[in-house]
Amino acid sequence: MRVLVTGGTSGLGLAMASALAASGSTVALTGRSGEHARSVAATLPGAVGLELDVRDESSVARAVDEAWSRLGGLDMLVNNAGIGMRTVNPRFMTEPQGFWETPIDGFRAVIDTNLTGYFLMAREVTPRLLAAGGGRIVNVSVSDSTMRRGGFSPYGPSRAGSEALSRVMAADLRGTGVTVNVLLPGGATVTGMIPEDIPSGGITFLMPEVMGPPIVWLASDEAAGMHDERIVATEFDRWLRERSSAARD
Numbered sequence: 456m457r458v459l460v461t462g463g464t465s466g467l468g469l470a471m472a473s474a475l476a477a478s479g480s481t482v483a484l485t486g487r488s489g490e491h492a493r494s495v496a497a498t499l500p501g502a503v504g505l506e507l508d509v510r511d512e513s514s515v516a517r518a519v520d521e522a523w524s525r526l527g528g529l530d531m532l533v534n535n536a537g538i539g540m541r542t543v544n545p546r547f548m549t550e551p552q553g554f555w556e557t558p559i560d561g562f563r564a565v566i567d568t569n570l571t572g573y574f575l576m577a578r579e580v581t582p583r584l585l586a587a588g589g590g591r592i593v594n595v596s597v598s599d600s601t602m603r604r605g606g607f608s609p610y611g612p613s614r615a616g617s618e619a620l621s622r623v624m625a626a627d628l629r630g631t632g633v634t635v636n637v638l639l640p641g642g643a644t645v646t647g648m649i650p651e652d653i654p655s656g657g658i659t660f661l662m663p664e665v666m667g668p669p670i671v672w673l674a675s676d677e678a679a680g681m682h683d684e685r686i687v688a689t690e691f692d693r694w695l696r697e698r699s700s701a702a703r704d
Contacts, residue, residue, distance in 0.1 A: 459533065469495065471533060483522040544557075557609060593637070668692075
């Protein structure tokens, strides 16, 4: 499996890229710094690192071209690159702001990255997958409660939008051989989006590695044809058992 993982230099992206590479997939991971992406990729078996700004159409086109060339094609796109509330309000966990207090530039930056970025990547990759006869797209999302949480403008709306986009993509691609699924951790996760100095307040944070088993499964032969599903990583084992049981019945 030849996989392109956006935002693959840290957090959920790195955890998924690492799991995929360890399972035998050939991975291209991206970051805004090409040098950093190449440095991180060098730590994974057979991986390549690419410079990519998902907000920029020309950058998207160059990165997809390079990934396609260096990997000899693509079988899966993992849309993961994103920015969080820290870029808009560094104290969002302790001093949340109302939506009317959100800086306009910050709102646009988050939407451009977390929503428009998913669109631009899928828009660039999908025609190639269709021409190749099929492929897979996985869009990374968050829990519903995060989308509606007070003080989470514009991060919540950006992720709600990416889920709606995923459903539209799945509807548009049904029956084409290109599948679209959504994957989310299932809870607050230890990534660079959460300030390190905030009190936990009883919250149990997940580790990014929770995304490993489901993304490896989504890249497997067993997942061929899986389409328009919303998979929660913390519930993956139970979901997979129930699915297997239903298939036997």
